Amino acid sequence: MKRKLLVTAFLLGALLLAAYPMFSVAASSGDVGGLIAESDINPRAARTVESYSLESSHPYSNNFDYTWTITEPGATQIRVHFTKIDVENNYDYVYVYDYAGSQLHKLTGLYSSGGWTAWSYGESIKVRLDTDYSVTDWGFAIDQIEYEGGGGGGGSETNVLTDGVTSSSSLAATGDTEMWTIEVEADALSMHSVLTCGSADFDLYGRLGAEPTTSTYDWRGYTSGGEDVTFDNPGAGTWYI
Known part of the structure; x- marks a missing residue:
């Protein structure tokens, strides 16, 4: 049975970053300007x-x-x-x-x-x-x-978090993992990460600059059920959660 999980990250800094929800919008045809119109996959390259x-x-x-x-x-x-x-x-x-x-x-x-x-x-x-x-x-x-x-589809999936916006997903089996990233600016004072998972039990790990593991991380939440973790002075860069 798949268990739904919701992850939200909040950054507290000199200025609070705004929350920007995601929407799916169809594209129309037109000029591509400085972009490249088609994928130029080289069959000799992986x-x-x-x-x-x-x-x-x-x-x-x-x-x-x-x-x-x-x-x-x-x-x-x-x-x-x-x-x-x-x-x-x-x-x-x-x-x-x-x-x-x-x-x-x-x-x-x-x-x-x-x-x-x-x-x-x-x-x-x-x-x-x-x-x-x-x-x-x-x-x-x-x-x-x-x-x-790179991984070529193996390992954990990585999703992008925006400050204050909830990301939803689901995991089906014991041991399954999913990865998120969020960009933290230099003036951030703390990182507040919330994991909501109903009656399921998921753990939450955070690491700056690289994917965390259960043994290598900068912060973690590992109580029963969901998690609510505040980490002070997180440091600027890409955080993996």
Whole structure:
């Protein structure tokens, strides 16, 4: 029997990050601009294309600046596929950065049919939405990642958490695991993680910069039933939960 679980992470800092719910929106056809229209899988390379859901709020907010990190552990290169980008032209921007933080794309305006980004040579790629003080638009949506190397579908699934937004999933068997990530800024004072699982018993582990295990972690919640863990001074970067 599958047991449903809900995970929510809250970050307390100098400014409280807003909660942005996810929605699924169909893409239309159009110009892809600086993006690549089709996947260029090289049959000689061990590349994998997988579904991956990451979206801004629709519409996004003014004065919003946030960077999401998408990681495939062990990958030698990775890129993402946008179904659509629609931001205020020449005022709001979607940036894409490689593993080392170098800029791959600076995108503004409408890309109604989306497309693939350039490759990031490493195991992660970053997507940033930066908006000004007025006029909002639809935002962006990502539906796939492509990578070479890495797990190739093995191991635990990784999902992206947004501060204050609940992520739901289910686990069916004893010993099953699922992984989430959340980006923590340098001014965060604490991390509050809540796991709700009804009558089931799940444990929660958190680690900065790498996937935790039951023996290697920065914090954990392992009481009976759900978990409610507050961790002070979490440190900036990608947290794995």
